[in-house]
Amino acid sequence: MPPASPSTPKDPVTETDVAIIGAGAAGIGAARQLIAAGLSVRVLEARNRIGGRTITIPLKGHPIDLGAHWLHAGPINPLVKLGRERGEPLRRAPVDGHLFIKARQASRGESAALDRAFAVADRAMTQAARAREDQPAAKALPPLGRYGARVAGIHGLVSGRPLDEVSLHDFPSMEYADNLFIAGGLGAYVARLGKDLPVRLGTAVHALDWSGAGVRVETSAGTLRAKAAIVTIPMALLQRDAIRFAPDLPQPVAAAIHGFTQGVYEHVILHWPDSPFRGPDRLASLVGHHREPPGLLTRIDGTPFHFFELDQPAAALLDSRDADAPGRYARAVLAEQFGFKAIRNLRVCRSTAWRHDPWSRASWAVVPPGRAAIRDTLKEAVGERIWFAGEALSRAQWGTAGGAWEEGARAAEDIAERLKAGLA
Ligand SMILES: Cc1cc2nc3c(=O)[nH]c(=O)nc-3n(C[C@H](O)[C@H](O)[C@H](O)COP(=O)(O)OP(=O)(O)OC[C@H]3O[C@@H](n4cnc5c(N)ncnc54)[C@H](O)[C@@H]3O)c2cc1C
Structure with missing residues (x-):
């Protein structure tokens, strides 16, 4: 080149x-x-x-990010400020997500309970981080009932390591509010x-x-x-x-x-035209089964593409297997949630492996x-x-x-x- x-x-x-x-x-x-x-x-x-x-690469004619996709922390993100000055096609990320419990769409009350669990966890960690002694972020999590594992899992995913391996003092400094996407x-x-x-x-x-x-x-x-x-x-x-x-x-x-x-965070990129998720760019939480996707971003830009995210423990589990293992894992987890019929036209387009890339690791x-x-x-x-x-x-x-x-x-x-x- x-x-x-x-x-x-x-x-x-x-x-x-x-x-x-x-x-x-x-x-x-x-x-x-x-x-x-x-x-x-x-x-x-x-x-x-x-x-x-x-x-960003084209997949079936759509631009798809293999690495970073979200513009986090809109109010302090310099790429957002510059994007606005340049007239770039920015849009706010939806704040509502999907919650499915054993393949059943959760009620409003159940979704509100998950949101509350996240808010309680954030408050507890922010307060605990004010103490002089640092500790693993996991130790500051209060009991969160049925959604405790989900909250810890998501925070571990976006941190790049499980919360017992992440500094509590470092943790709350990350500002995740007001996220954007760019066309x-x-x-x-x-x-x-x-x-x-x-x-x-x-x-x-x-x-x-x-x-x-x-x-x-x-x-x-x-x-x-x-x-x-x-x-x-x-x-x-x-x-x-x-x-x-x-x-x-x-x-x-x-x-x-x-x-x-x-930090480990990898995309398994799915093309899934008849997935059960409606509306563009929503995060989905699927709970109630033995295996849950660590992260799932649905209908990216309103297309049939989805990111099934792998966190560090999931990626480490797949490391000893062949290159198609992440795709098979994503299919197996989604089949466990929704049944094999629901994933019959789900195609795995690509799995990233930044953790093995010689220029990132x-x-x-x-x-x-x-x-x-x-x-x-x-x-x-x-x-x-x-x-x-x-x-x-x-x-x-x-x-x-x-x-x-x-x-x-x-x-x-x-x-x-x-x-x-x-x-x-
Ligand atoms: C799958 C995934 C999803 C992510 N999602 C998000 C997200 O949604 N939002 C977000 O903001 N961030 C996200 N991130 C993180 C974000 O991509 C990185 O934090 C950011 O891009 C890092 O930029 P950088 O310039 O610090 O490093 P890099 O982008 O890694 O740039 C460093 C450059 O140095 C080059 N290089 C390495 N070694 C040498 C050498 N010896 N000589 C010359 N050049 C060398 C590399 O090739 C590379 O181009 C994600 C990352 C991944 C992998």
Whole structure:
């Protein structure tokens, strides 16, 4: 695949103000901000496309997101603000969902009871998080009766790990209210934002030397010299030493990087024209049977497509099996709920495996109990030359495309100020 823009891959050494490693939401956000500040940038991207963990592909003629799909936390999400300024086709996500109990549509009273259970859990966790000592988020959940498992399951799904593996102090900072969707897909939107940026595709960075002035970035396509670098690659890759730093990163920074665990969230994409769910874009809770779908987003954009979501325990169970196992699992769970007749024209189109993707190795980074401070540790520039950015650093929007963008922009703003002051 050709590079996104003409550049100089064969040059042994290229000069630029800022080298940005990774062309996901964080890298694109950072590049736009630095260019607007009048600085030169080069974005180095290992894949043959931009967008990272956001990508939209056509399936049966419909744009479908294989990664991020929701624009969470509308009031504070920079991608929503920018989308409004650009006149992008944003729409509010419905707040009502479907609840089925043993394949029977729940009554209003039953649905209200589930909503109440979520509200009680949120309040309890927010209050418990004010205590000085951190603890697993699961410990703060009060007894929630028949919906307790459902509430814990959903929170575990959107956290990327079961709640006993998630920091309570980190947990309530995530703002999930006022979600939006964008017509044509979130991946396509992020790709639009990255169009025409100086990105070198198919260029994996493997070493970053900050021993002298500025940085020297070693890539699969040569060396780049820059005054500063923004590293946006996923924490799971930094933990595997995908980039060798010379000299080593300071110990607190290395410890913060190694403090995260891997969040797992995968889509099994279903085409199910006669599913029992009416109306577009509703989440469905199916309870009362032995196996329940961890998450189910129905009739995406009003189409026959559905996301059957896999959480970490479900994905881990399927890991030792073949590539079709997630699809078979989704079919089995839905057949248990609604019977085989109801799924006879359900087709599994695709299952994602971001946890095995060599350029992500996780859906997002998760903070385990007791380590809530690590996001902030990474915000400090290293040697006034290396900035980290990406979804893992965002406090209020962790694990999201909006949070990644926010952090890319924050790093860029910081660098622009320091370069102008002649400090870096
Ligand atoms: C299935 C799924 C569903 C999700 N749902 C949502 C959702 O609904 N809403 C939401 O907001 N978020 C969601 N997320 C999370 C969201 O996708 C991520 O938080 C966000 O996209 C991360 O952006 P980033 O820029 O931090 O990292 P990435 O997007 O991972 O960007 C980093 C880039 O670095 C590149 N790279 C890696 N190693 C190297 C290297 N050595 N050299 C050069 N380049 C390298 C990668 O290829 C990648 O392009 C979801 C994620 C998944 C997987």
